[in-house]
Amino acid sequence: MDISDEHLQTIEKYALFQHLIDSNGIVDESVLDKLKLNVRSLIASMEENSKDLLDLCIDVIYHNNMKAFGLHQLILLYIQWERDKEAREDSEE
Template identity: 55%
Template sequence: MYKIQANASGTRNIEVSDRHLRTIRKYSLLSGLVDSNGIVDENILDKLKFNIRGLLESEPGKDKELLDLCLDVIYNQNMKAIGLGNLVTLYKQWSADHQDADDPEEGSPMAE
């Protein structure tokens, strides 16, 4: 379990699990989200929410993990732009540490 700071003063945090991060990877939710300037603001957070809402409407009730990610993290009452920026940073670090974990075939003797 990871904690991201959700506000500038550090009084609000959001817990993020490996399952949440795997769901972000599964749907590529953060790919292309942040512009080339690297600034994460409320408009970027709204864009993510709209993208997720579209996914949920196209597959109603089919993915509990996506719904849990929404309830626990993205639509959390404490989530603000700074929290999303910290989530992006956490995801990049987590993704680098777990890049081979989602591909069990790679590196295994069976793949050769």
């Protein structure tokens, strides 16, 4: 499964990982199901073009290989991407 910067930007744009994981910090199938429901609800409620969100669903969230472990790895990748982005912004200042 290939994760692009566009996918990560979409996750950031819609804050898909905020309040996703319970206080126990465990990423399991119920967390993946919660993400899928959140995304489905977002798409249903949107009036504007949501191509970026649909692409994320097709390429990542609803990918055949996306399981709890894959979601955990995606969350870790997103955290690293955020840190790298902040470091780039700090170095530009």
